[in-house]
Amino acid sequence: MMKQLVDNEVFRAFATYASIVLVKMMLMSVMTSFYRITRKVFANPEDAAAQSRGGDSKKYIRTDQEVERVRRCHLNDLENIVPFVGVGLLYALSNPDLSSALLHFRIFAGSRVLHTICYLTPLPQPSRALSFLLGFLVTLSMAFSTMRRLLYI
Template sequence: MSILEILSPENEVFRAYGFWASVLVLKVLGMAVLTSMARKKKKAINNPEDRVFLKPEDQNVELTSSDPDVERVRRAHLNDLENCIPFLIISFVYVLTNPSTFIGVNLIRIGVVSRIVHSYSYLNALQPYRGYGFGITFLVMIYMSLSNILYFL
């Protein structure tokens, strides 16, 4: 199969990548919005210029970056940045190996759904589900990485 056929909308694995990668990016962007909303709600700003987003009566709030609720959302977002970007890269390279449709589509789907479970569990302090969400995506990335290495060896 040529590269143009692999990166074609007719290729089910590439279609799955396009769909689920978009879902994952929207989830990461949503975490940025949640972080901002948590900062505003808790009045936990750490830059003086951000006071503009507060109500007039809250303009004198002390700068802080130590609110535990805000920090939980921020850490969940940081974890996304640390894991979703490598997932997007390694899964794209995996698509280039032209894997079987069943395996390729399901690995991508499982990886993204696991990241969603991880974020939800992180925000709501739900262990062991947070660990499962992280671990499953991690194993998917290990499998894809090893497959890529063997393919391009």
């Protein structure tokens, strides 16, 4: 079974693009930590206490506009990449045409990278909204295609 998956070009393409967007999402955690540390902005008392080294740790428990921007971008990744991975896996296993699958996977990955650039730069709207919508529609397209193939609609 595993050999069949590895030999399946659509599955390999899915695994590649899913890995790309998952690593991108994981890097958002690192970016959030970087922003928190460099701006000395913490959400938890124990983190602030470690930063203050015996001083007033309460001044480090606060919010910061840039930290929150990175956190919201990461949250948006969680809300979109996790469904892509689930739907994309089912789509890849439904035996779609390779060119159609590649189009779906590439557009989704590109839209998520563009969304992050739009969010963190920040670029004016509707750039971020359009990049979000594009990825969302790709995931819906894969879901409907999978249902159509599996339900014979």
